[in-house]
Amino acid sequence: MTEIYRQARDRSYLTATFDNFGYPLQGYYDFLVPYDTTRCRVIEVWRKESKPRYRCHDVNNGEVFKIDIEDLDRLVESENRHRLEMAAQVGMEASDVPLIRYEWFMDSYWYYYMLSPSGDILEEGETPYEHKSHPYVFRAYPFIDGEIHSFVSNVIDQQRYTNRLITLYDWIMRASAKGVLLFPEDCLPKGVSMEEVADEWARFNGVIMIKQPKAGMSLPQQIANNCTQIGISELLNIQLKFFEDISGVNGAIQGKPGYSGMSASLYNQQAQNATTSLLDLLETFSEFVRDGAYKDVKNIQQYYDTPRVFNIAGKNAAIVEYDPKKIRDVEFDLSVVESTATPAYRALANDMLMQLWQARAISVEQLLEHGEFPFADELLQSIKSQREQLEQGQVPDGLSPELVERVRQGADMEAVNRANNQLVNN
Numbered sequence: 415m416t417e418i419y420r421q422a423r424d425r426s427y428l429t430a431t432f433d434n435f436g437y438p439l440q441g442y443y444d445f446l447v448p449y450d451t452t453r454c455r456v457i458e459v460w461r462k463e464s465k466p467r468y469r470c471h472d473v474n475n476g477e478v479f480k481i482d483i484e485d486l487d488r489l490v491e492s493e494n495r496h497r498l499e500m501a502a503q504v505g506m507e508a509s510d511v512p513l514i515r516y517e518w519f520m521d522s523y524w525y526y527y528m529l530s531p532s533g534d535i536l537e538e539g540e541t542p543y544e545h546k547s548h549p550y551v552f553r554a555y556p557f558i559d560g561e562i563h564s565f566v567s568n569v570i571d572q573q574r575y576t577n578r579l580i581t582l583y584d585w586i587m588r589a590s591a592k593g594v595l596l597f598p599e600d601c602l603p604k605g606v607s608m609e610e611v612a613d614e615w616a617r618f619n620g621v622i623m624i625k626q627p628k629a630g631m632s633l634p635q636q637i638a639n640n641c642t643q644i645g646i647s648e649l650l651n652i653q654l655k656f657f658e659d660i661s662g663v664n665g666a667i668q669g670k671p672g673y674s675g676m677s678a679s680l681y682n683q684q685a686q687n688a689t690t691s692l693l694d695l696l697e698t699f700s701e702f703v704r705d706g707a708y709k710d711v712k713n714i715q716q717y718y719d720t721p722r723v724f725n726i727a728g729k730n731a732a733i734v735e736y737d738p739k740k741i742r743d744v745e746f747d748l749s750v751v752e753s754t755a756t757p758a759y760r761a762l763a764n765d766m767l768m769q770l771w772q773a774r775a776i777s778v779e780q781l782l783e784h785g786e787f788p789f790a791d792e793l794l795q796s797i798k799s800q801r802e803q804l805e806q807g808q809v810p811d812g813l814s815p816e817l818v819e820r821v822r823q824g825a826d827m828e829a830v831n832r833a834n835n836q837l838v839n840n
Contacts, residue, residue: 435533457528460548480521524547551702576654595615666684708748711746779794
């Protein structure tokens with residue numbers, strides 16, 4: 415290892431190595447030779463390879479495994495011969511002996527290489543992960559004919575034209591007349607030059623003296639030429655509208671407010687239509703998230719060897735204990751769904767629960783348990799505490815005696831008496 419990286423730090427050695435390999439570096443050493451001489455560059459390469467193997471099934475214990483061609487006699491045939499010999503010693507028929515069955519197949523697997531900058535193989539082997547793949551997750555969308563096309567590739571022309579219009583708009587504003595002063599010569603007093611008038615005009619709180627103009631003559635005035643209203647704004651609006659029509663991303667899905675008088679159903683329908691046009695992109699991203707989560711869970715099963723406690727946040731908060739002995743060999747199907755914890759969804763759910771409660775279809779406890787109210791937890795605990803006090807024959811805090819008597823009349827007295835007897839016996 416020391417000899418390999420002693421040469422890997424030598425730029426002349428790397429130059430000669432890559433020249434002989436057919437890929438000259440041309441002075442590019444930043445990736446291969448680090449600035450910190452205490453560190454070494456290791457290149458990790460993953461390849462999908464294949465080779466012939468045997469798929470084996472041990473009918474004695476139900477185990478299914480794979481072996482290489484050269485290991486067939488040592489792991490399978492020798493074991494089958496040993497079982498036949500043991501069966502012959504006890505008088506068992508050869509047809510009744512549970513042998514290891516095997517079949518030839520072409521196996522595909524992921525293989526990794528750890529390389530030095532000069533191409534030396536530091537380590538190699540088949541993937542050590544339980545998910546039988548590389549440790550990376552990536553998604554190319556859209557991947558057409560071996561090429562990755564950007565999502566905004568369809569609106570590049572509109573973007574270029576928009577940039578041109580904005581540049582033209584800026585040039586016209588800079589080139590237009592702004593603050594030009596028309597000063598009649600007859601209004602110029604004696605002893606004052608035009609240069610002094612220009613300096614006074616440009617000065618803050620300046621004062622310009624003029625002669626009283628004759629009848630029919632105009633006073634000095636400033637000219638500001640507005641040359642921007644030549645249709646550039648309309649062209650910009652057209653191009654911005656093209657962005658929405660081509661990409662399918664409109665203002666509703668971006669969260670922009672609608673126009674005055676727009677109904678909520680129309681706004682939601684526009685957002686739904688935009689989501690439908692982007693469904694393929696959103697599904698691809700969801701699949702990317704699901705693949706990453708699947709590998710994470712597989713790595714947890716493989717490498718978490720001690721029990722751990724996880725806090726699950728949210729309304730249904732809980733403390734989950736992870737036991738590797740119970741989870742390690744469990745096969746699972748992972749599903750990642752979009753969260754509905756949005757203000758609009760919470761308001762809709764609360765309205766539906768309130769309607770069910772007003773129709774006496776659910777109780778107050780069910781309303782507080784399933785609703786998203788800021789005071790739900792405290793109020794629910796208070797109701798349960800008062801109910802326990804009533805069942806024990808106590809007067810709850812904050813209740814009048816008349817209300818307590820009315821509650822007792824409607825309560826299950828048999829249950830109350832049983833609770834009282836248990837308290838007395840204890």
